[in-house]
Amino acid sequence: xxxxxxxxxxxxxxxxxxxxxxxxxxxxxxxxxxxxxxxxxxxxxxxxxxxxxxxxxxxxxxxxxxxxxxxxxxxxxxxxxxxxxxxxxxxxxxxxxxxxxxxxxxxxxxxxxxxxxxxxxxxxxxxxxxxxxxxxxxxxxxxxxxxxxxxxxxxxxxxxxxxxxxxxxxxxxxxxxxxxxxxxxxxxxxxxxxxxxxxxxxxxxxxxxxxxxxxxxxxxxxxxxxxxxxxxxxxxxxxxxxxxxxxxxxxxxxxxxxxxxxxxxxxxxxxxxxxxxxxxxxxxxxxxxxxxxxxxxxxxxxxxxxxxxxxxxxxxxxxxxxxxxxxxxxxxxxxxxxxxxxxxxxxxxxxxxxxxxxxxxxxxxxxxxxxxxxxxxxxxxxxxxxxxxxxxxxxxxxxxxxxxxxxxxxxxxxxxxxxxxxxxxxxxxxxxxxxxxxxxxxxxxxxxxxxxxxxxxxxxxxxxxxxxxxxxxxxxxxxxxxxxxxxxx
Numbered sequence: 001x002x003x004x005x006x007x008x009x010x011x012x013x014x015x016x017x018x019x020x021x022x023x024x025x026x027x028x029x030x031x032x033x034x035x036x037x038x039x040x041x042x043x044x045x046x047x048x049x050x051x052x053x054x055x056x057x058x059x060x061x062x063x064x065x066x067x068x069x070x071x072x073x074x075x076x077x078x079x080x081x082x083x084x085x086x087x088x089x090x091x092x093x094x095x096x097x098x099x100x101x102x103x104x105x106x107x108x109x110x111x112x113x114x115x116x117x118x119x120x121x122x123x124x125x126x127x128x129x130x131x132x133x134x135x136x137x138x139x140x141x142x143x144x145x146x147x148x149x150x151x152x153x154x155x156x157x158x159x160x161x162x163x164x165x166x167x168x169x170x171x172x173x174x175x176x177x178x179x180x181x182x183x184x185x186x187x188x189x190x191x192x193x194x195x196x197x198x199x200x201x202x203x204x205x206x207x208x209x210x211x212x213x214x215x216x217x218x219x220x221x222x223x224x225x226x227x228x229x230x231x232x233x234x235x236x237x238x239x240x241x242x243x244x245x246x247x248x249x250x251x252x253x254x255x256x257x258x259x260x261x262x263x264x265x266x267x268x269x270x271x272x273x274x275x276x277x278x279x280x281x282x283x284x285x286x287x288x289x290x291x292x293x294x295x296x297x298x299x300x301x302x303x304x305x306x307x308x309x310x311x312x313x314x315x316x317x318x319x320x321x322x323x324x325x326x327x328x329x330x331x332x333x334x335x336x337x338x339x340x341x342x343x344x345x346x347x348x349x350x351x352x353x354x355x356x357x358x359x360x361x362x363x364x365x366x367x368x369x370x371x372x373x374x375x376x377x378x379x380x381x382x383x384x385x386x387x388x389x390x391x392x393x394x395x396x397x398x399x400x401x402x403x404x405x406x407x408x409x410x411x412x413x414x415x416x417x418x419x420x421x422x423x424x425x426x427x428x429x430x431x432x433x434x435x436x437x438x439x440x441x442x443x444x445x446x447x448x449x450x451x452x453x454x455x456x457x458x459x460x461x462x463x464x465x466x467x468x469x470x471x472x473x474x475x476x477x478x479x480x481x482x483x484x485x486x487x488x489x
Contacts, residue, residue, distance in 0.1 A: 030150055030193045030240040033060065033099065037069045040097035042084060044107055046155055047075025048385050049297070051230035053101075054378040055304075056237055059317070061374065062287040062367050063248070072097070073381050076389050080108040082133035087392055088140050090401065100147050102137070105130070105154035105179045105198075106223060114169035123175045130179055138186055151187040152195035153180045155225050155233060156202045160209055161216035167223060200236045201229070204310050217310075219302065226302025227295065235311045248320040248356055249284040256326030278324065282480040288356035289318045290367040296375065314357060322482075323352035335483045336362055362480065 033039060041053040050073050057071040074092050076083070081104045092100065108130035113122035141149055158164070159173045180198060187194035201217055208215035216222070217229035225233065238244075252262035253271065255278055260268045266284040273279075292304045308314060322334075327346035334341045334353070341361055344353060355361050359368075390412060395401050400408040 029242070030195060030237070031148075032241045032243070033067075033069045035067045035069065037099055038095070038097045039069065039071045039099040039101060040074045040092055040095060041071065041101045041103075042074040042088075042092055043103040044075060044079040044154075045077035046106065046224060047073065047103060048077050048382070048389070049075070049224070049230070050378045050382050050385070051227060051296070052225075052233035052237070054374060055231055055234035058371060058374050059234065059238055059243070059289055061370055062289055063243075063246070065286070073378075073385055075385065076392060078107055078389075078393065080104055080133065081130050081137055083392070085133055085136045085140070086396070087388075088137065091388060093140075093144060097147060099150065100141070100144075101150040101152060102141075103152050103154055103197075104134075105176050105183070106157060108133075108179055109157070109172050109175040111167070111169055111172070114171045119171055123171060127175055127178050131182055134182065134186070138190070141192075142190065149187075149190070149192040150195065151183050151192055152237070153183060153198040155218065155229065156198045156205065158205055158216045158218050158222040160205065161214060161219070161222065163214040163216050163219045164222045167221045195237065195240050197233055197236055201225075201232060204232065208310060220300055226300050226306070227292070227297050227304055228302050228306030231304045231307040231313070232311055235307070235313050235317065238317060244316040246317070248286045248288050248318065249282075250319070250321045251282065252321075252323040252325070252352075253278070253280070254325050261325075262323075277483060278327075279481065279483045282482050284320070284363065284480075287367040287370070288320050288361075288364050289313075290359075290364060290371040291318075292371060292375075314354065318356045319354050320356040320363070321352050322349075322355055324349040326350075336480055338481070338483075 039053075041047050047053065053071050053073065057069070060067060060069055072095060074095075076087070084102070084104060108126060110123060110126040113119055113126060116122055141147070154176060157169070157172050157176060159168075159170065176198065180196065184194055184196070186192070205215065205217055217232055218225045220226065247264055249266035250262055250264035251260070251266060251268055253259070253268070254261050255273055258271065258273045260271055260280075265286055266282060269281045269283075271278075271280040291308070295301045295303050327349055329346050331343055331345050332349065333343050339360070339362065341355075341358055356364070358364065391401055394415065395403065395408055395411060398411055400411060
């Protein structure tokens with residue numbers, strides 16, 4: 001080999017290293033949340049709905065039970081960068097978050113402007129307003145040096161689906177993409193973290209619409225993701241945090257050698273292999289993520305399972321693997337704490353079973369309790385968001401922001417329908433019916449409205465090594481007893 005040839009190869013190797021390093025830098029990464037973090041998600045109605053960041057928190061609850069964090073909803077329906085700027089110092093910074101995750105763009109980009117013959121110039125006006133407003137937001141964020149900032153883009157406006165016949169505004173997507181450009185530039189300039197959800201979710205929409213033109217992650221109105229779409233948002237956020245590939249637990253056993261080959265994020269003890277029985281005790285450090293099969297969103301049949309068809313959530317982020325090699329050919333029953341989970345062949349066990357995909361395991365049932373508590377917490381918090389919508393969209397322009405007096409009450413009551421119609425609109429009333437509509441003081445409001453939200457102990461995770469996994473307020477202490485038994489011929 002000539003010296004020149006050697007130098008060319010060496011130069012190519014260096015170039016490849018540089019390209020590889022640059023591609024790693026360009027990958028979307030967000031540092032995981034750490035114990036003690038208080039994360040404020042600030043945005044519009046998609047954030048206000050409460051779902052995607054609730055799923056992110058549920059993942060942390062079940063996967064890292066000893067890593068206590070708090071996520072707070074700071075979304076208000078209809079908000080754009082300007083409206084967010086108006087309330088940062090009023091209701092976001094006073095919460096003293098350690099992390100602020102900001103998203104905007106859907107409302108900034110406009111709607112009916114795209115039906116006008118002057119849509120290009122009107123779109124430019126909307127973009128300019130968003131850009132100018134964000135400069136003020138950016139300046140305020142820079143003043144709070146101690147807060148870690150994450151800028152992430154809006155979920156996509158689905159301009160290509162055939163499922164929604166309304167809300168079609170051709171050209172809106174291009175304005176959103178222009179807003180994303182200055183969001184990304186701002187994050188890079190300031191050293192803040194950045195995530196482009198719009199790009200990731202649009203790719204899914206287009207990929208699925210090639211097979212089914214009516215597919216959409218936002219099937220109702222092109223704008224608001226369904227429950228499945230919110231899980232997709234949570235998935236990409238968690239993936240950016242490096243959660244892909246981290247198992248709930250991973251157990252591998254060699255029945256022939258009678259040894260434990262792998263015990264990742266768990267401990268396996270008391271392995272016993274006898275004719276017709278393989279048994280061991282299993283203590284996992286995490287719970288599976290409990291997929292919700294119920295449609296939780298108003299006026300929508302969407303549920304989380306829909307997302308599993310378009311993202312590898314189960315394979316990448318919800319794998320509780322049990323692998324048993326060396327079993328004699330046949331079909332075997334798996335029992336956990338003497339409860340039958342299912343029947344699998346020796347080939348199935350050799351390939352590995354994902355216990356997180358089975359809702360009848362005791363650990364999945366424990367996770368479901370946490371999920372339901374988290375859902376209840378989210379719904380309570382949403383009532384406060386509706387109250388804050390009233391504050392900023394009704395009272396602020398009247399100079400009555402945070403004025404708990406009779407004048408503020410009269411302004412609110414002007415929007416309340418006659419008594420005969422209240423039941424119809426009860427879900428939209430800003431004051432819960434059981435409490436008399438006359439907040440005499442801040443103390444009264446704190447007693448009836450704020451205290452339930454602050455009393456988080458009822459839904460917090462208590463790290464008790466209980467029956468094999470970390471549980472919520474359970475006192476039993478024995479680990480899971482897993483048994484693999486052959487079925488009779």
